[in-house]
Amino acid sequence: MKSFLTKIALFAGSYFAAFILLECMPGNPHPDSLHYAVIDKHELLRKTENQPRVLLVGGSNISFGIYSPKMEETLGMPVIDTAINAGYGLKYILDDIEPFIRKGDIVIVMPEYHHFYDELFWGSTATFDGLRTTPENVRNIGLKQATVLAKDYPQRAKSNLRFCYATLTDSVPEPTHPHRRDSFNANGDIEAHWKIEGWDHLEGSQIDGPYNPATIDYLSRFVKSAEKKGAHVYISFPTYSEGSFGDKENKESIDKIYKELYAGDFKLLGTPARYSFPDSLYFNSHYHPYKEGQLMRTERLIEDLRNALSAVADSTKD
């Protein structure tokens, strides 16, 4: 038994040691990559914590799809776009933002539809990028989340290995716009993609996998916790190209999400259809609109938020 356990420990241990070693190597993700924008966003959240703000929470559908200066101008209060990458998983995103929520904040969560299906809610390889830039978030990783992330770890290790090789050979590729830390504006949105051309072909996007009830449960928990702090939480919908939105199976998946959110008694802003625009307004993803789509969506969100806020004001008067 002793020799057997020694062999197993040696085999597993050598893998584990290699993973740790690779994880300790610098460079993955690149210091100029968009993942490091979280530092600037956290800084912005700290700086503005003494006044009520609008906090936009979600994945890149927000950073590419909302123009916060416009919202700020219309609503007359600071708007902070906290979003970076949906691949972190909605749980990670909500856990990351929760400590920054203060009394009077208006929090608008706009999860990607994929967060409600399969295991993206728990995270993906991108979560490791998030953990590298914000190591303190490791304390929020739960057992189930760790299990899901463990499945993705080999891919992460491979990426670490590639980075390690590139560092040794001095060939680390520089991240390009719009996936850079300096692509974000002062509010945390990306504008760098407005002038990028050559993205005229979008592959079809499919919402795959089984429905994951954990997403709604966790959202509900998040709403309760934020409201306990005195914040107002709204759930809205991502912008999603008409081509993908119109797909029969996707439509059924999105309808299911809407029904569940509606039944869950969340405060909803708009409908999924309201934020879906023609394919020509999107560039490298069905969640990433060009400038025109970004501005259209922003205007609709402002309108929906205003209606919701005035409804609240009216009910308070009554």
Added chain:
Amino acid sequence: MFFNSIEFAIFLPIVFLLYWFVFNRSLRLQNAFLVTASYFFYGFWDWRFLFLIAFSSLVDYTIGLLLGRFERDSVRRALLITTLSVNLGFLGFFKYFNFFSLSFARAFTFFGMPIDDPILLEIILPVGISFYTFQTLSYSIDIYRGKLKPTKDIVAFFAFVSFFPQLVAGPIERAKNLLPQILKRRQFNSEKAVDGMRQILWGLFKKILIADHCAVYANQIFANYESYSGSTLLLGAVMFGLQIYCDFSGYSDIAIGTARLFGISLMKNFAFPYFSRDIAEFWRRWHISLSTWFRDYVYIPLGGSQSSRGKCIRNIFIIFIISGFWHGAKWTFIVWGAINALYFIPLMLASRNRNNLDTVAEGKRLPSINEMLQMAMTFFIVTIAWVFFRSPSVMSAVEYIQGIFTASMLSMPTVEIAKLDIILLLVFFATEWFQREKEHGLQMSHGPKGRLVRWIIYYALFSLILNNKADPQQFIYFQF
């Protein structure tokens, strides 16, 4: 809990350590732990299934004891009928109710008495029910035949039925083999455990890197078979043939390897069947635990090959059709079974069904041209039969096969196989060929000699498995 899941990767070491270090003080305690771990493993799918397996185990345990107590034939027969009714009743209800209901409705409609609204039940098929039902049945039948003494140890019996490595997809163990091992104190054998780990690694390689990769091509081609050339359809069928073999034998390798870690030897389920020289040899090497089950409990009681020629043919048809039906309540499985019977009967009539009892090219590096042709022919006819197994309906299978036998069969397939997959397939075939006289693909000599090579192989296979990009597919045989 799937063998290729992270949950199992956590479950297995915990159970292993508790089994050998905490619950090893008494055999009864260790068996009780085995039952608990197995029920946890099984309940991971759906805890409601646990009631069914517990009830089935209790029935056979009780019937076994009663069979041991009574000597009168009529009572014993009644007891046997009871266990057959309960076990096959469950199986029939969960697996075949809707099939029969629909088939009756169609038959009545055909004879001008349409049934518009046949009774259909929304029932989930309990995972592995076909496997453990056959296992418990073999126990009662063997006691009835006087070939086995019933056990009074209820914990050991429950462990025999639910032993987690083979619970959901076999090998379908016989009580004669497994029960004595559970009733006896197990000793850890390092050499066997190391070999078990190798077998698990080989099973994972076959499942994750071969079966799941072949599934991508097979799924694509079978889903749009109308639009592909004959050669592409043939490629799709070959890919499915490889998928099902690597999926199921990979599962069996993991099951057998895992059992070895717990000091238990399970029966061999596959013996490199694609290196068979005729269909009879193929069936001696494919899903051995099921084939021998049908041989011992259906074929031989029907008279086997020791009866008239007509009866022999009837028996062959019965056993293959039941075997097809065992896989699922679909006509495609029944036709698949019938086709295999048609392949087999000429060999039996010519008394050539026991020609190839040895391993092909035994002791040689390469086969002769004649052996190669025989293997290729056997592989080809088996592959054609697989089309029925994989297709959604008999009609689509017929159309698929018609599509193969066209002039376009001589063209280049339009679906391209990735280079990595070609390399993996070559590695797989070469390994299986050179290891064909061994128990599994990674069986190697133990000892310091060649240690470096062995560890390089382990690292290479494990790294490939970890870095696999293909979508994980469910084990095909879990649905049976």
